[in-house]
Amino acid sequence: MVLQSLMALCQPRSTKSLNPLSPPPTPEPEAPSQPRKWRFDSEANNLFCEWCERYRPGGFHPVDLGDKFCNGTYTVIRKLGSGPYATVWLAVDSSFKRYVSLKIFTAEASVSETEFGIIQFLSQKADIDNRSQYFFTLLDTFILHGPNGTHRCLVFEPMGPSAESLELPDQKPFQSIPSFQKSIAKIIFLHALRGLAFLHENNIVYGDIRSRNLLFSLNDITNVEENELRQDETIPWSFAPVRRRNGKKDKWAPNIIYLGSAFWANSTPTEHYSSVAFRAPELILGKHIGPPIDIWAFGCLMFEFLTGHRLFVVVRGSDSQGDINEMNDNHLLQFNDIIEKLPSTLLNDWPRANKWFHPVTHHPRKGSRLYREGKSPYDSLEVMFAQHKPDDIDEAESAVICSLIRQMLVYAPEERPSAIELLKHPWFLE
Missing domain, CATH: 1.10.510.10 (Transferase(Phosphotransferase) domain 1)
Known part of the structure; x- marks a missing residue:
């Protein structure tokens, strides 16, 4: 009896009993170091941009083209870039009918009060000290709550390469x-x-x-048609679908991951x-x-x-x-x-x-x-x-x-x- 019980315990579990439609467990805050433990397939993980595995609690906020933020004020139309602690997007500001650069920090890298105070100080100096023109201006800031936590978002004027x-x-x-x-x-x-x-x-x-x-400054793009600035999704190597290896739907990551544009760029914390x-x-x-x-x-x-x-x-x-x-x-x-x-x-x-x-x-x-x-x-x-x-x-x-x-x-x-x-x-x- 004892031997049979031990043998039963050693039998591999049948995968047929698992429900493929059941939601996946919440990822651990720390990204796995071993590739065999990655959630996503190699196509998304090998794209030269932010690492897909950091779309998890404490990490990046999942953004898809067309997403709206701050009560619908900002609509994302293009990926600008990414760094270890933020992704940057070109967005349309419906309040002022202009294009802006939207920087979304990871939840674990919320901007310190010191850094945020410096950014605000520089923006306040914009109309007083002519030398402040050598820094881009903070236009807005808001807090975003998402599946991976709370994120500080900063809105800047768009900058060049x-x-x-x-x-x-x-x-x-x-x-x-x-x-x-x-x-x-x-x-x-x-x-x-x-x-x-x-x-x-x-x-x-x-x-x-x-x-x-x-960064180089841009010529005024206010009158540029939105279609000319949208993400070009016809370039195969510029994006990849984000798919879990087990085929389940992942609510912590975006549907597609994009390279930042080779022309439009913005600095990100590093x-x-x-x-x-x-x-x-x-x-x-x-x-x-x-x-x-x-x-x-x-x-x-x-x-x-x-x-x-x-x-x-x-x-x-x-x-x-x-x-x-x-x-x-x-x-x-x-x-x-x-x-x-x-x-x-x-x-x-x-x-x-x-x-x-x-x-x-x-x-x-x-x-x-x-x-x-x-x-x-x-x-x-x-x-x-x-x-x-x-x-x-x-x-x-x-x-x-x-x-x-x-x-x-x-x-x-x-x-x-x-x-x-x-x-x-x-x-x-x-």
Whole structure:
């Protein structure tokens, strides 16, 4: 009797008893790391946009074209983009007969009161300080309750493509970083610096300067027909149906997932680690931060825009502390070789400095894997700039630009120039 009972317990359950029409269970808040546990088929999960598996409690709000929000005020007609914490949509504002950019945050990433206060402050300054024109204006905000939780929604004026998404005429195949002509790059730099000067004078640190967050303004699209701006659903690779593997209806996800448009774009919140290569030393070492971190990042951006190459190549592995330590160490070692030797004050703040440098002389340990045969694998800033600079910059101007970038990449934050001081530099005034 006992043996038979145990054998009965070990028999596989019959799937015929399961009701295919029964509703699926509520997904766990944490997305599964193993593909075999994904809810959706590979077609939707492989589209280069927000990850389908994050349509779950705490995650993205499911949006389908034609959806209306805020008591029918905003009607979605096109996907603009997505990031780790939000999706962005082009919508028609029925109250003012205009097009707007609608950003819907994930439920778990509700905008902090500090961030929301900054956005409101910038919008209030729009009619007072002319420099506020370098930031898009908040038009409205509302709270959305959906199957995945409560979401903060922000409504902005529509913006054009980001500097990162532009495809330039002379851009090489598979080149992910655009290389701008000097004249165009200088205009971008001037506008960005004016915006930074405005922020810093109001005690605001931007904290995430990079090409994807620099947007071009649009010509007035008020009179453009809605049909011209609607999502083009005839392009096969631009969308995918969202289907559960078990065939059940999923109320936490949209029916279709879309790529953001290649032309219309808007910035979305992103993890700070996605811009790790622009981090200042004090940011890496967990020290006090302020406006100087924006100046450091701006120096990295200048090099990138003018050469089409990154000044520092930093790759993050997993979230393990070991991988993070290796990433930080590699970044600091690049500072030592590309800019100048790390000072003792910085080495003293670096917990693992003795692994790479002699604790007394502070000379590099030649036996380390990054210094095999006593030679650094990194070239200096000047050598790298000379290798990749555009043809319209000669050697004399290269020296001026490299000197200017070096002023921004000073290890001591208090010694970096302010945005206002940079705007007075002769190179920007030419």
